[in-house]
Amino acid sequence: MRLTCPHCGERDLREFAARGSAVVLSRPSAGASAEEWADYLHIRDNPAGEARDLFYHTPCGLWIEVTRSTITHAVIAARPVREAKP
Numbered sequence: 001m002r003l004t005c006p007h008c009g010e011r012d013l014r015e016f017a018a019r020g021s022a023v024v025l026s027r028p029s030a031g032a033s034a035e036e037w038a039d040y041l042h043i044r045d046n047p048a049g050e051a052r053d054l055f056y057h058t059p060c061g062l063w064i065e066v067t068r069s070t071i072t073h074a075v076i077a078a079r080p081v082r083e084a085k086p
Helices: 034-042
Strands: 002-005 009-012 016-021 050-057 062-069 075-080
Antiparallel strands (some): 062 075
């Protein structure tokens, strides 16, 4: 698989470190039950379709958000999350 770094261009996946989903989860409150915490830590939706994931491009230090299809594995978009190292 190849990803396009907005700073460096198209690169092999081996240059990136996958961080996981770009979707921010709502942390349970301090008084939450053990079941609520277990769900927060371990249960994730896995729908077919578009997914947003975070990747770190090691050579330039840029975090990117990649939108991809979980059905076809096609990369739909890639955008920077923060600027590259100078």
